Amino acid sequence: MEEVVITNFEGVYEPAEDSWLISRHIPKFEGNVLEIGCGTGIISIHLAQRGHQVTAIDLNPKAIQATIFNAKNNNVNIEVLEGDLFNPVKNRKFDIIVSNPPYLPPTDEYSDPELALAVEGGPTGSEFTINLLTQAKKYLNPNGSIYMILSSRMKEFEVDWQRKIVKQEKYFFERLNLFHFF
Numbered sequence: 001m002e003e004v005v006i007t008n009f010e011g012v013y014e015p016a017e018d019s020w021l022i023s024r025h026i027p028k029f030e031g032n033v034l035e036i037g038c039g040t041g042i043i044s045i046h047l048a049q050r051g052h053q054v055t056a057i058d059l060n061p062k063a064i065q066a067t068i069f070n071a072k073n074n075n076v077n078i079e080v081l082e083g084d085l086f087n088p089v090k091n092r093k094f095d096i097i098v099s100n101p102p103y104l105p106p107t108d109e110y111s112d113p114e115l116a117l118a119v120e121g122g123p124t125g126s127e128f129t130i131n132l133l134t135q136a137k138k139y140l141n142p143n144g145s146i147y148m149i150l151s152s153r154m155k156e157f158e159v160d161w162q163r164k165i166v167k168q169e170k171y172f173f174e175r176l177n178l179f180h181f182f
């Protein structure tokens with residue numbers, strides 16, 4: 001794996017265990033990719049380095065600036081779009097969708113609204129993920145699939161996808177899973 005050099009920006013989620021888990025362990029695949037919630041761009045840049053055509057979306061304008069900066073700094077081309085979930089790519093289709101989503105239930109830990117946007121996934125932590133998975137089929141080519149990080153701190157949920165754990169990492173306070181939905 002080529003090295004990715006990331007510059008952190010104030011108000012943008014700093015890459016952590018979840019970012020590294022998906023960047024390091026997402027299996028090889030063919031085709032173009034859409035990332036929802038790109039933050040600093042770390043995952044999208046890894047995938048662009050592998051030769052994929054990548055589109056990256058984030059709702060936080062500072063994350064858009066950070067991803068544009070980091071992509072340039074790592075000599076890769078990424079299409080970077082500001083907006084909510086799939087809104088910026090209406091009527092477009094991708095082979096793979098990736099996301100390290102906000103997945104925690106609300107806590108008092110994050111007074112900074114940009115950080116709260118990055119980590120809080122709704123009342124049970126799962127709402128953002130359910131919303132993404134429910135809409136995703138419209139934006140995928142036939143046989144398209146999704147790689148996402150899920151945490152043991154989220155409430156369990158049912159969706160209309162088969163799922164498999166690609167890689168699990170255990171920490172004393174949570175298990176992080178890289179899931180494949182197909």
Ligand SMILES: C[S@@+](CC[C@H](N)C(=O)[O-])C[C@H]1O[C@@H](n2cnc3c(N)ncnc32)[C@H](O)[C@@H]1O
Pocket residue numbers: 013014015016018019020036037038039040041042043057058059060063083084085100101102117118119
């Ligand atoms: C846990 S961070 C992951 C950032 C980066 N992909 C990484 O792994 O380091 C989640 C990201 O999702 C973005 N986000 C939150 N809600 C969003 C929404 N409705 N649409 C698009 N992006 C959103 C946040 O701004 C944040 O950058």
